[in-house]
Each structure stands twice: as C-alpha cells, then as structure tokens.
Amino acid sequence: MGALEEAHLAAAVAAACACEEEDDDLELLAGEGEAAAAAAADDAxxxxxxxLLVGLGEDELREGLRRTPKRVAKAFRDGTRGYKQKVKDIVQGALFPEVGVDKKTGSAGGTGGQVVVRDIEIFSYCELCLLPFSIECHVGYVPSGGRVVGLSKLSRVADVFAKRLQNPQRLANEICGALHSSIQPAGVAVALQCWHIPLPENLECKSLQGWIRTSHSSRSGVFEGENSTFWSDFMALLKLRSIDMEMDNHSVSISWCPLRSLEVPLLNGHCKKSAANGIISPKSVPTPSNMVSAVSSMLLSLGEDIQRKELLGTPQRYVQWMMRFRACNLDVKLNGFTLNNFSVYERPGGDKADHEAIRSELHLPFCAQCEHHLLPFYGVVHIGYFDNGSGEGIDRSHFQSLVHFYGCKLQVQERMTRQIAEAVYSVSHSGAMVVVEANHICMISRGIEKIRSSTATIAVLGQFLTDPSAKACFLQNVLDTPGLAI
Amino acid sequence: MGALEEAHLAAAVAAACACEEEDDDLELLAGEGEAAAAAAADDAxxxxxxxLLVGLGEDELREGLRRTPKRVAKAFRDGTRGYKQKVKDIVQGALFPEVGVDKKTGSAGGTGGQVVVRDIEIFSYCELCLLPFSIECHVGYVPSGGRVVGLSKLSRVADVFAKRLQNPQRLANEICGALHSSIQPAGVAVALQCWHIPLPENLECKSLQGWIRTSHSSRSGVFEGENSTFWSDFMALLKLRSIDMEMDNHSVSISWCPLRSLEVPLLNGHCKKSAANGIISPKSVPTPSNMVSAVSSMLLSLGEDIQRKELLGTPQRYVQWMMRFRACNLDVKLNGFTLNNFSVYERPGGDKADHEAIRSELHLPFCAQCEHHLLPFYGVVHIGYFDNGSGEGIDRSHFQSLVHFYGCKLQVQERMTRQIAEAVYSVSHSGAMVVVEANHICMISRGIEKIRSSTATIAVLGQFLTDPSAKACFLQNVLDTPGLAI
Structure with missing residues (x-):
C-alpha cells in the first residue's frame, strides 16, 4: 500500500459507531423535521x-432483502422531496445587480444578455410507472432590470421539479414557469432531452441504447413566438454543444412510458413487435390486486392524489414492471432451453497454450432488478468457455436464455456473475469465465448520483483459474470486440 | 408556456420565506451539530x-462580493468535511452475505469474484495550493469470507478521503487502506486519474486541455506483487472502459501543482517556457504578507496543522494564484496594446446582406475567477465584428489581449461578455457580438456538482441587433469552426 499513513487511517477507520443502518446517503439530505414526517410516511x-416482495415470490426476511423496504421508502421520499422545496428560497439572495447596455445599442449583461446553462444532468420519476428517467436539461434566460441570477440556481430550480412524479412536458413547463416567476427576467427557455428505460426485453447493450427518447421545451416572455430571435439564439447556443432540439423534437406520445404503451393498441411502428435482444416476453403479466393496493398506499403516503388521471393506472404499471422480475418467471424461463442442451466438452489434449479452443460469447444484454433498491441494473455479459475441439460452439441464443434466466429477477451483480459462470461450468467442465458490465440505476438516481460509473464483476472457474494466459486471452478477446461501451 | 399548471406553480413559488442567504446547497449537507462547529470556524x-479581497484591490462591500466570504467559508468547510466522516459508519450495515465457490474451483461471488466500480467522478483539494482537482476514481476489491459490500459505498468511502486537503498518491493510499480495513476483503485496488488546473496563462480552450494530468494507484492483499493476476484482471477491466493506467502512469512530480512548480528550478521540458494561449505572464507575482497570514488563519480554522511539510508553502501559493486575478493587473494589461490601436470601421454601403463584411475571431481562451466563489471559470470567447471593407481585420493577438484584460480578474461571465462586446463596439461602431462559453469550477466542486454543465452567454450590439441574418451568420461561423468543444 505504498506510503500509506497507517496511523492517520487507523484513526478514521477505528472509530466504530453504533449506527446500525446504512444508507446515510439519504439521511444526509433530510433535515430533522422532515425526517420525523418522513418516518410516519415510511410506516406505510x-x-x-x-x-411487493412477497408477491414477487421472495423471502422478505433473507439478508439481502431485509432492509430493502427501508431503502425503497427512503428513495421514494428523496425522489419526491421537490414537493416540499420552495423555489423562492433558492433564488432569493442569489440575484445580483449587473448593468446592461442601452436597449437601442443592443442586448448584453443585465439587460438582454442571454445566459444559457447547458447539459445539466438530472433525474426525475415517471408518474406513469414510478421508474426514474434521465434528463439532459438546458436552461436559458434573458436578464432584465439589471440583475442576473447565480448560475447554480438554474440547476437547483430544475431539480426541485425533477424530484416529483413527472412527465417530461410538465417538467419543462414547471421549470420555465418557476424561473420566470422568481427571477422576473425578460423570458425563460427550457429544453429537455429525456430517456426512459424500456421494458427489460427491449434493452440493448449500450448505455441508453434501446432507451425511449423524447425532447420537450417550454418558453416564456421574449422567447415566445415563432420569430423570437432570443429563441433562435438559444437554439444556436445549444447547437454549439451538439444539442439539436429541432432534430428530435416530438410530443409526448403513448410510447414514452413503455408500461403505458402496453395498455393501448400499438401505433404503427412505435413499438417493436419482437424484442431487440432476442428474448420474447409476454406483452403483459398478471398484476395481483394486493400488490396493486400496496403501491396505491405508497402513493398515498407520498402525499399523491391517486385519483389524478395520470396516476390512475400507475400502481398497475409499477407492478407490471416488478412482476417481470419475479422469482421463477416461468414465461421466460430459459425460453424452452435447458442446461442439458449443452454438450459436455472435453479439452483437446492437455495443451494449455491451445487458446484456439477458447470460445466466447460477448455482449449478451441483460436487465436485472437490484434487490437492495428495487431499481434496474442493466448491461452486458461476456462468457468464455472451452471448445470441445469439434469447432462447434454452443449457439448464442442458448447463452442469451441463460443470461436472461439468471438476470431477470431480483439480483445482485456479484451473484448473477457467479451463477452464470457455474451454469456454464456445469456443462463445459474444463473452465468457464464470466465478465458482467453494468450500469446501476441505484448508483445514479439515489444519493451519490455517480452518473457515469460502471460496475464490472468477474468469475473465473476451472482452467481459466489455473492458466492465466487463457484468462488473458479471453479478456483480450472482450477488449478487441467492438460494441462494448456501456 | 404551454400546459403549465399555474396554480400548482404559484403555490410553490409564492411561499416566500424570510431566508436571507443563498447557498442552501451546502446547508443541506451539514447536520445541526456540525453547523454550530462550522459557524465558529467561519468566524475566522x-x-x-x-x-484577500482587499489585497486583490477589490471593494469587499460591493454587491457581488458582499457574501463571497460566507460562500468561500462554506465551500472550504464542505471541501474538508471528510475529516469528520467515519468510514466504518458508511460500510457497516452495507456488507451482504454472498456465497462464492470452492477455492479449488475458482474465484467467483463472495470468494474471489473481483468487483470493480469504474469512472467514479469526484473532486478533491490540492494541499499545495487549495484549488480543487478533478478525479476519475476506479476501485476494485476481491470479496472474502462470503460477503460483499454495497456498490455505492466504494464511491462514498472514496469521497470521504477526497474531501480533505490531498495529494493524489496519498488519496489513493487512504482509499485503499480504509476499504481494506473496513471490508476486510482479500484485497483492494485503487486507480486514480487526476487533473489539476494549470496557471491561467497555460489554459487552452477545451475542457481539461492544458490541465496537468497524473495517474496513481494503490493496492493491498491479493493485488500486491508484480505477478498478481487480480491486479492484471483489474487493469483489464479498466481497459474495457478505455482506461489505461499503464500508459500514463508517472509519479507525483513537482509539475503536478503548477503553483509549486513556480518555486523550484524548472526540470527539462516539464514546464512550458511560453504560454499556450499567447499571453505571457510573470512566473511569479508578489504575495503580500497580510494575505499570506490570512490564508494561514483559514487553514488553522479548518483544523489543519500548518506546520506539516506539505502545507508550509500553501498560503503563499494560494495567494500567488489569487494575485493573478487582482484588479488592474498591470503586468498583463492589454499586453502593450490599447483600444486606440483598433481602426474605426465603417460598414461598406448599407447592404445588410453583405455578410462578407462580418469578421470573427473564435475560440480565444480565457481563465477568470468567479467573484461569488473565488474559484476559476474558464473557456473560450468568440468575437464577431464588421470589417471596414479593406479586407484587413484586427490582429488576433489584440483580441486575445482584450479577452485577457477583461477575463483575468474577479468576474462574472455575464459582465465579462458585456465588457468585451462594449470594447469591440467602441472601435468597430457598426456592430459587435460576443459569445462566451465556460466551465465553472464552482458548478462542479461545490454543492450541486453538475460536472458536465457548460454556460454560454451572449452580447449583441449595433448592427448584429438590427440585422438578425448578420447574427445568424456569425453564430453559424462559430458552429462551423472546429475546436469548440469545451
């Protein structure tokens, strides 16, 4: 550990405390008063x-799930904290005098000098299904009256409205309206690019690949009207960051939330009939009424009006999503394929250097549900195994079924990696190796918000363990094969 | 504003409160007890x-600076909060049982199944100069004893040590040591890629271009030793994300902190003799002793031992940095160039469509100091003006001097944009247009941590205001000219 200052560290580490629960991520964000109110809500x-856990066929008392209800309650409380936040508290005190120029001369500084903050990365929650969605938020305003607002406040105000149950257009409108009211500028422009996770069977391997994308905007004051030069300047300043709102602008359609799309007749071409990753799932799954009631009670506890029209089908949709990850999901179970279909392979000779015999199936997409937070994690699985020397490998679709079987449930990435490796090893006795690369929504939408982090796990069994060059060969193969960026 | 729910919004916006101060960003992060202790520290x-503000020749009572001391104190308190955080509090309760496989079979899951979280984006503070530095942190560990740790905890523990005054190698060592002690795994690997802002005169236009880069790693347990297969697996999993630690690995040299580099004889080739952006600044500037004493008192208030060897020259270095942004910086003032050197231009004829007459100087780099937070913001300036018809423009170096003059001081982006536009307009009476694109360190290292956000401001004077096509022509010119990504 090099020049580690042991004493310094020991002091930091040794100070054990009686704190029994984790998830201080969220505790940090809640004030004392809020915590008390929230505790009452958590009760429900x-x-x-x-x-929900029982409905999914899980043992709610097993170690990995024991504190999941507490974590989920905290996440929902944090994800809807925006209802309690006041825009005026944020903007007040952050307005600074800034002279402009005479209006006849032009627009600059505190009078007309447009300010645009681009690429504010935030998350919100789809009111139709309760899953988080990802947003690139771009906010512009035209100062008026010789005053400007602190730049960070544009982002903070956007987050107030993101931390609610939302749809993209209302989010844009609310950010725009709140900034207009609180800053009282000549105008406000808001542009959002939003991504919604698709149904698990439509997820592809790459980050946001296969996600449902939509763009929305809202404008007030000098940005309004077809010929607003401020609006065209706003668009131009976005284009400097390669953001082209005009190219992908379309209204919220029923295809925004894939759970909503399931309920209505498919529009021509809007929804794929067959899944992108080769796994065919049923269009809809059963939604037990006690689970639906449970979600309704969650919404009530969060202070939502469950009679407002956008929320009417939300409990069913959330249960629809969750049920796709239920234990022993017979509908997708190995897709008619059983492990017996694998041939039992023998390594050719004992030649450890014979890396021709290593076969790999790479970039097999999956979408699992994190059992600690009930939020998706998704990515790709790379599988390595030894050929039986016949030159014939196992068909890719079999591996995809295997990945789907172990992936599409309440899981943790470490366990899924091991289970897939063991399954492959059970039929390819010489050796099996699995690398899983995944993005965890819980790492993004909760607490720490590490948007670009990506987790890799690895399992190394049999020959791959004893022959480092075989392992290196497989890893090099993964590295050399395109399409891996997640 | 489209379908804006006015009533809903009005309720959120109207609830004015008596909160006089902004910067709730940071308040949110401090508990009640800490706030009290911090208040005492803030007093100093x-x-x-x-x-410092007075030493920089500023009026500490002017509106933009009035609350700057409070903001800076809060930022330093927040930036060093890691001293008070306990790793054990974070990890305890986040260890989950996870079975592995028999050691003879291989390494997977809770026994030997390596877990790597890549691309954790964090910030720390250079102990040599007190400026924040940017980190891509990659953490791996090998589970032991059939238990794994919640993924978010790896990021949270890294942040505990980042929120201190640091150097990159110690940061790597401390993260590694703390994770090893608290998780008790078979081993821990930490790899950091760090970027330090250079001296203002060495900043180039692009994000992190011109920044000083260094890579560091630390390892324990099974990752130790030259032939550790776990270490080579760790490196391979990083390479899957295009992270190559071996390519740019070098030890902390005196060139890491540019303020430190100023103090010692230059090593061959390590420091550029001439500035990248054409502005030559003095190698060092005066550091008034009362300012140096003030910074020492800040360090004492933060609980630092100002006698430890790394901190011995820190107050001088911080003042060195700040003094580069002092008001009326005669050393760089227009670099011998005055505005009178501009010719007074007349537009050729009255032909508004004659956009041949529009000239532009694009991507002029700058580094300013945000007067609200005393942290740098940097980026590029694009200037448009009308030619006098002779076909001869103003030399680029004159514009660069102008940008440097208005940029290299305590500023806000809106004002700087207006000032540059007014200066250009004063000599090119037909019209002037300025677009400034900047990254604000205060948007990254403080409170909201919107790492990728970028702010654009625009000033439109004279002919560019009355002739929208002239403005559009200039903006298109900016868009079409490469090298703009900031």
Whole structure:
C-alpha cells in the first residue's frame, strides 16, 4: 500500500459507531423535521414494499432483502422531496445587480444578455410507472432590470421539479414557469432531452441504447413566438454543444412510458413487435390486486392524489414492471432451453497454450432488478468457455436464455456473475469465465448520483483459474470486440 | 408556456420565506451539530477572505462580493468535511452475505469474484495550493469470507478521503487502506486519474486541455506483487472502459501543482517556457504578507496543522494564484496594446446582406475567477465584428489581449461578455457580438456538482441587433469552426 499513513487511517477507520443502518446517503439530505414526517410516511411505504416482495415470490426476511423496504421508502421520499422545496428560497439572495447596455445599442449583461446553462444532468420519476428517467436539461434566460441570477440556481430550480412524479412536458413547463416567476427576467427557455428505460426485453447493450427518447421545451416572455430571435439564439447556443432540439423534437406520445404503451393498441411502428435482444416476453403479466393496493398506499403516503388521471393506472404499471422480475418467471424461463442442451466438452489434449479452443460469447444484454433498491441494473455479459475441439460452439441464443434466466429477477451483480459462470461450468467442465458490465440505476438516481460509473464483476472457474494466459486471452478477446461501451 | 399548471406553480413559488442567504446547497449537507462547529470556524475564515479581497484591490462591500466570504467559508468547510466522516459508519450495515465457490474451483461471488466500480467522478483539494482537482476514481476489491459490500459505498468511502486537503498518491493510499480495513476483503485496488488546473496563462480552450494530468494507484492483499493476476484482471477491466493506467502512469512530480512548480528550478521540458494561449505572464507575482497570514488563519480554522511539510508553502501559493486575478493587473494589461490601436470601421454601403463584411475571431481562451466563489471559470470567447471593407481585420493577438484584460480578474461571465462586446463596439461602431462559453469550477466542486454543465452567454450590439441574418451568420461561423468543444 505504498506510503500509506497507517496511523492517520487507523484513526478514521477505528472509530466504530453504533449506527446500525446504512444508507446515510439519504439521511444526509433530510433535515430533522422532515425526517420525523418522513418516518410516519415510511410506516406505510415499508409494509407496501414488503407486500411487493412477497408477491414477487421472495423471502422478505433473507439478508439481502431485509432492509430493502427501508431503502425503497427512503428513495421514494428523496425522489419526491421537490414537493416540499420552495423555489423562492433558492433564488432569493442569489440575484445580483449587473448593468446592461442601452436597449437601442443592443442586448448584453443585465439587460438582454442571454445566459444559457447547458447539459445539466438530472433525474426525475415517471408518474406513469414510478421508474426514474434521465434528463439532459438546458436552461436559458434573458436578464432584465439589471440583475442576473447565480448560475447554480438554474440547476437547483430544475431539480426541485425533477424530484416529483413527472412527465417530461410538465417538467419543462414547471421549470420555465418557476424561473420566470422568481427571477422576473425578460423570458425563460427550457429544453429537455429525456430517456426512459424500456421494458427489460427491449434493452440493448449500450448505455441508453434501446432507451425511449423524447425532447420537450417550454418558453416564456421574449422567447415566445415563432420569430423570437432570443429563441433562435438559444437554439444556436445549444447547437454549439451538439444539442439539436429541432432534430428530435416530438410530443409526448403513448410510447414514452413503455408500461403505458402496453395498455393501448400499438401505433404503427412505435413499438417493436419482437424484442431487440432476442428474448420474447409476454406483452403483459398478471398484476395481483394486493400488490396493486400496496403501491396505491405508497402513493398515498407520498402525499399523491391517486385519483389524478395520470396516476390512475400507475400502481398497475409499477407492478407490471416488478412482476417481470419475479422469482421463477416461468414465461421466460430459459425460453424452452435447458442446461442439458449443452454438450459436455472435453479439452483437446492437455495443451494449455491451445487458446484456439477458447470460445466466447460477448455482449449478451441483460436487465436485472437490484434487490437492495428495487431499481434496474442493466448491461452486458461476456462468457468464455472451452471448445470441445469439434469447432462447434454452443449457439448464442442458448447463452442469451441463460443470461436472461439468471438476470431477470431480483439480483445482485456479484451473484448473477457467479451463477452464470457455474451454469456454464456445469456443462463445459474444463473452465468457464464470466465478465458482467453494468450500469446501476441505484448508483445514479439515489444519493451519490455517480452518473457515469460502471460496475464490472468477474468469475473465473476451472482452467481459466489455473492458466492465466487463457484468462488473458479471453479478456483480450472482450477488449478487441467492438460494441462494448456501456 | 404551454400546459403549465399555474396554480400548482404559484403555490410553490409564492411561499416566500424570510431566508436571507443563498447557498442552501451546502446547508443541506451539514447536520445541526456540525453547523454550530462550522459557524465558529467561519468566524475566522470570513475575515481572512475579506483580507484577500482587499489585497486583490477589490471593494469587499460591493454587491457581488458582499457574501463571497460566507460562500468561500462554506465551500472550504464542505471541501474538508471528510475529516469528520467515519468510514466504518458508511460500510457497516452495507456488507451482504454472498456465497462464492470452492477455492479449488475458482474465484467467483463472495470468494474471489473481483468487483470493480469504474469512472467514479469526484473532486478533491490540492494541499499545495487549495484549488480543487478533478478525479476519475476506479476501485476494485476481491470479496472474502462470503460477503460483499454495497456498490455505492466504494464511491462514498472514496469521497470521504477526497474531501480533505490531498495529494493524489496519498488519496489513493487512504482509499485503499480504509476499504481494506473496513471490508476486510482479500484485497483492494485503487486507480486514480487526476487533473489539476494549470496557471491561467497555460489554459487552452477545451475542457481539461492544458490541465496537468497524473495517474496513481494503490493496492493491498491479493493485488500486491508484480505477478498478481487480480491486479492484471483489474487493469483489464479498466481497459474495457478505455482506461489505461499503464500508459500514463508517472509519479507525483513537482509539475503536478503548477503553483509549486513556480518555486523550484524548472526540470527539462516539464514546464512550458511560453504560454499556450499567447499571453505571457510573470512566473511569479508578489504575495503580500497580510494575505499570506490570512490564508494561514483559514487553514488553522479548518483544523489543519500548518506546520506539516506539505502545507508550509500553501498560503503563499494560494495567494500567488489569487494575485493573478487582482484588479488592474498591470503586468498583463492589454499586453502593450490599447483600444486606440483598433481602426474605426465603417460598414461598406448599407447592404445588410453583405455578410462578407462580418469578421470573427473564435475560440480565444480565457481563465477568470468567479467573484461569488473565488474559484476559476474558464473557456473560450468568440468575437464577431464588421470589417471596414479593406479586407484587413484586427490582429488576433489584440483580441486575445482584450479577452485577457477583461477575463483575468474577479468576474462574472455575464459582465465579462458585456465588457468585451462594449470594447469591440467602441472601435468597430457598426456592430459587435460576443459569445462566451465556460466551465465553472464552482458548478462542479461545490454543492450541486453538475460536472458536465457548460454556460454560454451572449452580447449583441449595433448592427448584429438590427440585422438578425448578420447574427445568424456569425453564430453559424462559430458552429462551423472546429475546436469548440469545451
């Protein structure tokens, strides 16, 4: 550990405390008063989450799930904290005098000098299905009255409205309206690019690949009207960052939320009939009424009006999503394929240097549900195994079924990696190696918000363990094969 | 504003409160007890910041600076909060049982199945100069004893040590050591890629271009030793994300912190003799002793031992940095060029469509100091003006001097944009247009941590205001000219 200052570290590490629970991520964000109110709300949310776990066929008391209701309750509380936040508190005190120029001369500084903050990365929650969605938010305003607002406040105000149950257009409108009211500028422009996770069977391997994309904007004051030069300047300043709102602008359609899309007749071409990753799932799954009731009680605890029209089908949709990850999901179970279909392979001779015999199936997409947070993690699986010397490998679709079987449930990445490796090893006795690369929504939408982090796990069995060059050969193969960026 | 729900919004916006101060960004992060302790510390930091402002020739009471001492004190408190955080509090309760496989079979899951979280984006503070530095942190560990740790905890523990005054190698060592002690795995690997902002005169236009880069790693347990297969697996999993530690690995040299580099004889080739952006600044500037004392008192208030060897020259270095942005910086003032050197241009004829007459100087780099937070913002300036018809433009170096003059001081982006536009307009009476694109360190290292956000401001004077096609022509010119990504 090099020049580690042991004493310094020991002091930091040794100070054990009686704190029994994790998830201080979120505790940090809640004030004392809020915590008390939230505790009452949690009382209703936690039993609801337990009901969901039981409905999914899980043992709610097993170690990995024991504190899941608490974590989920905290995440929902944090994800809807925006209802309690006041825009005026944020903007007040952050308005600074800034002279401009005479209006006849032009627009600059505190009078007309447009300010645009681009690429503010935020998350919100789809009111139709309760899953988080990803947003690139771009905010512009035209100062008026010789005053400007602190730049960070544009982002903070956007987040107030993102931390609610939302749809993209209302989010754009609310950010725009709130900034206009609180800053009182000549105008406000808001442009959002939003991504919604698709149904698990439509996820492709790459980051945001296969996600449902939509763009929305909202404008007030000098940005309004077809010929607003401020609006065209706003668009031009976005284009400097390669953001082209005009190219992909379309209204919220029923295809925005894939759970909503399931309920209505498919529009021509909007929804793929067959899944992108080769796994065919049923269009809809059963939604037990006790689970639906549980989600309704969660919404009530969050202070939502469950009678407002956008939320009417939300509990069913959330249960639809969750049920796709239920234990022993017979509908997708190995897709008619069983492990017996694998041939039992023998390594040719004992030649450890014979890396021709190593076969690999790479970039097999998956979408699992993190059992700690009930949020998706998704990515790709790379599988390595030894050929039986016949030159014939196992068909890719078999591996995809295997990945789907172990992936499409409440999981943790470490366990899924091991399970897939063991399954492959059970039929390819010489050796099996699995690398899983995944993005965890819980690492993004909760607490720490590490948007670009990506987790890799590895399992190395049999020959791959004893022959480092075989392992290196497989890893090099993964590296050399395109399409791996997740 | 489209379908804006006015009533909903009005309720959120109207609820004015008596909150006088902004910067709730940071308040949110401090508990009640900490806030009290911090208030005492602030008592010493705020006067020190005021002394710095006076030393920079600023009016500490002007509106933009009035609350700067409070903001800076809060930022330093937040930036060093890691001293008070306990790793054990974070990891405890986040260890989950996870079975592995028999050691003879291989390494997977809770016994030997390596887990790597890549691309954790964090910030720390250079102990040599007090400026924040940017880090891509990659953490791996090998589970042992059938238990794994919640993924987010790797990021949270890294942040505990980042939120201190640091150097990159110690940061790597401390993260590694703390994770090893608290998780008790078979081993921990930490790899950091760090970027330090250079001296203002060495900043180039693009994001991180011109920044000083260094890579560091630390390892424990099974990752140790030259032939550790776990270490080579760790490196391979990083390479899958195009992270190549071996390519740019070098030890901390004196060139890491550019303020430190100023103090010692230059090593061959390590420091550029001439500035990248054409502005030559003095190698060092005066550091008034009262300002140096003020920074020492800040460090004491933060609980630092100002006698430890790394901190011995830190107050001088911080003042060195700040003094480069002092008001009326005669050393760089227009670089011997005055505005009178501009010719007074007349537009040829009255032909508004004659966009041949529009000239532009694009991607002029700058580094300013945000007057609200005393942290750098940097980027590029694009200038448009009308030619006098002779076909001869103003030399680029004159514009660069102009940008440097208005940029290299305590500023806000809106004002700088207006000032540059007015200066150009004063000599090119037909019209002037300025677009500034900047990254604000205060948007990254403080509170909201919107790492990729980029702010654009625009000033439109004279002919560019009345002739939208002239403005559009200039903006298109900016868009069409490469090298703009910031």
């Amino acid at each position: 949310i936690e039993p609801a989450v337990r009901a | 930091i705020e006067p020190a910041v005021r002394a």
